[in-house]
Amino acid sequence: MKKLIIGLALAVCASGTAMAQERTVRIGTEGAYPPYNFINDNGQVDGFERELGDRLCEMTGFNCTWVTNDWDTIIPNLVAGNYDAIMAGMSITDARKEMISFTQRYKPGDPSSFLALEGADESVMTGVVAAQSNTIQSSYLADTPATLVEFPTPEDMVAAVRNGEVDAALANSAYLSDVINESGGRLVFVGEPLDIADGVGMGLRQSDNELREAFDAAIKELEDNGELQVMLDKWFN
Structure with a gap:
């Protein structure tokens, strides 16, 4: 009986593994x-x-x-x-x-940061600010004095800052770090990072x-x- 129980347990285990591999x-x-x-x-x-x-x-x-x-x-x-x-x-x-x-x-959770053109001061954080739509950053900005402009992709959001269409953008700090490094000094962080992610x-x-x-x-x-x-x-x- 003991051998039978062990055998059944092994069969169930093998069956579960097979199901996982097939899915x-x-x-x-x-x-x-x-x-x-x-x-x-x-x-x-x-x-x-x-x-x-x-x-x-x-x-x-x-x-x-x-x-x-x-x-x-x-x-x-x-x-x-x-x-x-x-x-x-x-x-x-x-x-x-x-x-x-x-x-x-x-x-x-990563901190979020504001991105702006070189030379900008913290006033841009309450100006026209871009964020990717349906993100924690867009939800945050909706409850601030800033004028929120939403973009479908992060690339579009960064392009809006670079082209002067908006005053700043708010996004994940890790993502923006790479953007800044590749900008040749044209883009910078503004203000202190925000802790809005869980x-x-x-x-x-x-x-x-x-x-x-x-x-x-x-x-x-x-x-x-x-x-x-x-x-x-x-x-x-």
Whole structure:
């Protein structure tokens, strides 16, 4: 009897592993928000979230594929079933939790900063300020004296600052650091960073509890064994 019970347990275990390996999980990302995610010279999704996502899929046994989607429709298309998860530098917020669920965070919340042309002073922070639409930065600006102008992509937002269409832009500090470094001194940070983010996690449909639990366990393991910190250090200095 004991041998029979052990045999059944092993069979169940093997069956669970096989099911995980057979399941294809489609991960949606923007592909336009380095260092979180971007399209490399080979036309492939790259960045911190690609490396982390591939490692999580390896650990869970899922067969993962990557899908790019515009930011404005990234949550609706998840809910509609066009992919199964979102890894797109998405901050965990109460408003988003009303539409989707999140894993535990895989990155602490980044500060947000104002970007402006060289020579600008802090008055631009209450002028005409750009933000990417449907972000924590656009929500923050909506409650300030600034005149908010929303753009569909971070590139469009930065271009508006560079061309003088807006006084400043508010975005993730890590993203803006690369923008400033590549600007040759033309773009600068203005004012102090703002702490308005609670952390970044993987977005999932609210009904996908088993998928969330599997990814949660894998994220926790990477956090505990130090692998996650190595990735964060690599991509975010």
